[in-house]
Amino acid sequence: MIIFPAIDLFEGKAVRLYKGDYSQMTVYSDHPEEIAKDFAACGATHAHLVDLEGAKTGETPNLETVLRIRESAGLFCEIGGGIRIMETAEKYLSAGLDRVILGTAAVEDEVFLRRAVEKYGERIAVGADIRDGYVAVRGWTEKTALTMEAFCEKMEAIGVRTLICTDISRDGAMRGTNREMYRILSEKYRLHITASGGVSSLEDVESLRKMNLYGAIIGKAYYTGDIDMKKAIEAAR
Secondary structure (H helix, E strand, O other): EEEEEEEEEEEOOEEEEEOOOOEEEEEEEEHHHHHHHHHHHHHEEEEEEEHHHHHHOOOOOOOHHHHHHHHHOOOOOEOOOOOOOOHHHHHHHHHOOOEEEEEEHHHHHHHHHHHHHHHHHHHEEEEEEEOOOEEEEEOOOOEEEEEEHHHHHHHHHOOEEEEEEEEEHHOOOOOOOOHHHHHHHHHHOOOOEEEEOOOOOOHHHHHHHOOOOOEEEEOHHHHOOOOOHHHHHHHHO
């Protein structure tokens, strides 16, 4: 299982939100590339990046910062946040990012999703943000009528390979991850499932690895020191 240490970006800084709330933002570093170097020093090979400004605007305001992270740490970098049109996906991928993550657009614009998957294949991932068993969109603010199961089935049918699944209620809350949800996903679908939200202990990492999940994202627990990244990466192996 691959560990994806996370960096959420806002105005060029590494920050974290509590349950996706922009009014509850903590700034952890003015130099995100230094955090990425630490990830690499801990043995990380991948990083999960989110442009929180892009998530609101649909633009790429932190592109320079993202490229600096990619170049300074040499990690496989996936990026999400406001990728709603082909031009934005192409901008990131042509600039050297390894994979882009479609969120709201994957739910609301099937034509775009199909075009992106057809053109870029495994370089396209989809983020499924789950609230009470349903997919949420627009930075977690709107719950759709689409169940997690129906969405996963649709993604498989379209040819999506990688699904990043977040339990919104656990994200940044340090209450552990939703192991039961990931167990169901790992058993029912052929997708590469990455667990996101609440991965806050080595026990979480070990339980997810035993489910043969593709990956797990570690965010807040790294920044608070609740999880040792080096040990987490070793446990994931």
